[in-house]
Amino acid sequence: SQQGEEDPQALSIQEGENATMNCSYKTSINNLQWYRQNSGRGLVHLILIRSNEREKHSGRLRVTLDTSKKSSSLLITASRAADTASYFCATDAGEGNTPLVFGKGTRLSVIA
């Protein structure tokens, strides 16, 4: 079953606008990660935030984590047409040998 659930399922914005995607998960985690997938391609790691961190930045990306609400958000600022892709959150389940579990993703379309 899916550990993370992204919201919204699809998002369409104009170039230059900010895009915000949310992820909710069910169990305690060690880390939460965001990945990006261009259509039909492999997933590419964007950013990892640890359970004891609340916010992390990487270039135009800002990730927040609220472990009390079991949720995370990914903000892409000043979006570009090249940001068009699907974005997935991924979590580990915290204990033992736990492979990453991915949500179904948010499809972002940035219109030039």
Added chain:
Amino acid sequence: DSGVTQTPKHLITATGQRVTLRCSPRSGDLSVYWYQQSLDQGLQFLIHYYNGEERAKGNILERFSAQQFPDLHSELNLSSLELGDSALYFCASSSPPDGRGTIYFGEGSWLTVV
């Protein structure tokens, strides 16, 4: 380029047939993961190998099997194929044995069962 190589990139096969997907992990990575991506199920974890040993098993059908060889490459065998097995199959690799941290994906193998 993630450094993870998957072959073949595309294949079309008939129901009831068997195929083998191959993966070479990034240099130095001992962990290999297999994921299946379909439109209705999203990205599903299948199996994880670390240095030749199975470490975790997910939603992998009994018709599917995998192994990791001494040179660390991995193969996913899919047999008695059904139409519903049509999907994009990803291999990913990483260094740690516990499945945490960043994993690096290949470009996937598109399987179409007709």
